Amino acid sequence: MTVDLPAALAAYREHGFARLGPVLTDAQLGVLRERAVALMLGTVKHEGLFFQLDAPSGDWREAPLGLGWQGPALTYRKLEKLELDEEFRSVVRSPALEPLVRALVSPPVLLYRAIVFNKAAEGGSEIPWHQDAGKLWGVSKDPSVQVWIALDDAPVDGGCLQFVPGSHGWGLASPLGGIVGERQVEDAQAERLAVSVPVRAGEAVLLHNLVWHRSGKTRTGQRRLAFSACYLDGDTRCVRKHKAPRRFFRVFEDGAVTKVSTSPGGK
Ligand SMILES: O=C(O)CCC(=O)C(=O)O
Incomplete structure (x- = not known):
């Protein structure tokens, strides 16, 4: 499985997102889905994993924050810090993604977040238009590279991503x-x-963090799991003040790269 790098980079620069095609085998998909379920059910546990349950109303604004794992349930909306899990960690460093990540991110490549977004079969919740950057992110420079991978089919009425190109x-x-x-x-x-x-x-799908994107509920009666990794340039620092600064996970061991321009329009 290889990504068409020039096509992906051109679309990313022009539109802010790019389809990358398949990057996981069926066997890998099976393992990752099973692992996501095991984490939600608590049959696999990692100290420090972040969980957020969906709001019963399906309104993301009412989703409870800061409660962590609340017991076995398939209605968690987000699972974060998945670099702590060996199966998801291997996707963050996947050879299918490495050339792309290295082309866009200055070494040593760091990880901002590795996250599962879940829309349970009952529908999950809508995520409105947003950008994945700004002061909320607590970093010295805005990230610009995220790879989002569908772990279940994500059709138009089943929680696919939408963009304002x-x-x-x-x-x-x-x-x-x-x-x-x-x-x-x-x-x-x-x-x-x-x-x-x-x-x-x-x-x-490759996303520029500034591109406006959103996703609806799943209306197919099928769950929609997706995994997303956001990468940071090696010189990015955590600037949050309310807690000790984060130390970002280093994605690859060595530093060899050819970074290309990430500015819109390819300038
Ligand atoms: O997976 C989704 O439904 C939304 C993903 C998203 O909003 C993001 O990656 O920032």
Whole structure:
């Protein structure tokens, strides 16, 4: 499984996202799905893993924060710090992704987050237009490289990603980052410009952290699991003040790279 690097980089620069095609074998998919379920059910445990249950209302704003693992359930919305799990760690460093990551990220490549997004068969919750950068992220420079991998099929009505193409070139919608305000969504005519990217299990999508993206509930009656890894340039520092600074996980052991420009439009 190889990613068409020039095509992926061109689409990423122009649109802020790129389809990468399949990056996992069926066997790997099976292992990762089973592991995600085992973590939710607590049959595999790692000290320090982050869990967030979905809100029973299906409104992400009501999802409880800071509670950790709440007992066996398949309705966790997010599982984070998956670099602690050997199966997910091997995806972060996957040979299928390594050339792409090395092309875009300055060494030594660091990891900001390794996360599973789950939409349970009952529907899960909608994630509104947002950007994955800004002060909320607590780092000295905004990251720009994320790889999102479907672990289940993600069809149009089953929780696929949606994008506003080119929006990575508009900068941060607010210094804080995260959710894009309603007014800005209207002004940008995001609804009209939105592009859905349905994928099959095992396929990946490269995202620029500034591109406006969102996902709906799954309405197919099928669960939609996805894994995402966000990479950081080696000189990125944690600037959070409320806790001790994070030390980011180092993705590859050596530092050899050819980093290319990540600016929109390829300049
Ligand atoms: O997996 C999803 O539904 C959303 C992913 C997402 O919003 C993100 O990667 O920031």
